Amino acid sequence: xxxSALQVLSRDFYDRDPRLVGPDLLGKILVRRDGRRLxxxxxxxxxxxxxxxxxAAHASIGKTPRNAVLFGPPGxxxxxxxxxxxxxxxxxxxxxxxxxxxxxxxxxxxxxxxxMFKLRGINESSDLRRLTRGPGRLAAAFGIxxxxxxxxxxxxxxxxxxxxxxxxxxPEVLITKRIGIKKAADMPLRYIVPGNKFVSG
DNA sequence: GTGAGGATCGTCT
DNA sequence: GACGATCCTCACA
Numbered sequence: 001x002x003x004s005a006l007q008v009l010s011r012d013f014y015d016r017d018p019r020l021v022g023p024d025l026l027g028k029i030l031v032r033r034d035g036r037r038l039x040x041x042x043x044x045x046x047x048x049x050x051x052x053x054x055x056a057a058h059a060s061i062g063k064t065p066r067n068a069v070l071f072g073p074p075g076x077x078x079x080x081x082x083x084x085x086x087x088x089x090x091x092x093x094x095x096x097x098x099x100x101x102x103x104x105x106x107x108x109x110x111x112x113x114x115x116m117f118k119l120r121g122i123n124e125s126s127d128l129r130r131l132t133r134g135p136g137r138l139a140a141a142f143g144i145x146x147x148x149x150x151x152x153x154x155x156x157x158x159x160x161x162x163x164x165x166x167x168x169x170x171p172e173v174l175i176t177k178r179i180g181i182k183k184a185a186d187m188p189l190r191y192i193v194p195g196n197k198f199v200s201g
Numbered sequence: 202g203t204g205a206g207g208a209t210c211g212t213c214t
Numbered sequence: 215g216a217c218g219a220t221c222c223t224c225a226c227a
Contacts, residue, residue: 047219049219056219057219058219061213064212064213065212066211066212066213080211080212080219081210081211081212082210082211082218082219082220083208083209083210083217083218083220083221084208084209084210084211084218084220085208085209085210085220085221085222086220086221088219088220090219103219105219134220134221135219135220136220136221137220137221146211178219179219180218180219180220181218181219182218
């Protein structure tokens with residue numbers, strides 16, 4: 001894949017309701033530049049998180065130092081640490097002042113798999129699905145941490161983390177309930193590419 | 202293939 | 215002090 005063929009998604013793309021941004025992100029490319037290494041993967045599973053009306057969303061309790069990015073401008077990385085072990089990557093949506101975001105749950109690795117295995121700390125002979133299936137695994141495979149990436153602008157190719165369109169036609173989208181949460185568990189805010197082996201659950 | 206249980210710590214009450 | 219937008223390992227089938 002040629003990097004020049006990638007069109008970085010603009011801030012306008014994220015300046016919408018997460019319920020519109022979520023399905024549109026499927027099929028797009030997550031890109032990490034790590035020194036000279038390039039890591040890429042096709043997004044196949046995301047979840048939308050809203051504001052005060054969504055009890056499962058971090059933003060539902062109001063603005064705090066932790067979740068401030070969700071209340072800021074669109075197209076910015078929100079990375080949080082969970083269960084004492086894992087990081088999860090989100091991107092903020094909606095205009096400055098209105099909270100909302102998308103959680104990246106899985107990607108289908110395209111380039112840099114060898115480096116991803118190393119970052120994940122697992123052997124290359126293990127099941128490929130273990131590489132980037134699930135939000136914690138995805139973040140680890142792309143070397144994403146709160147310290148390094150929280151608050152980072154995802155709309156510039158000069159950034160070492162961004163999301164791009166490679167021109168592939170949009171995939172089929174299936175909407176389901178979100179998983180791994182207790183509150184507001186019935187809201188249909190999970191978007192997946194049906195049949196893709198990296199989709200979790 | 203499925204299910205139980207533990208690890209581990211930042212964040213908010 | 216309790217909990218969580220998770221993952222791993224180990225039993226067992």
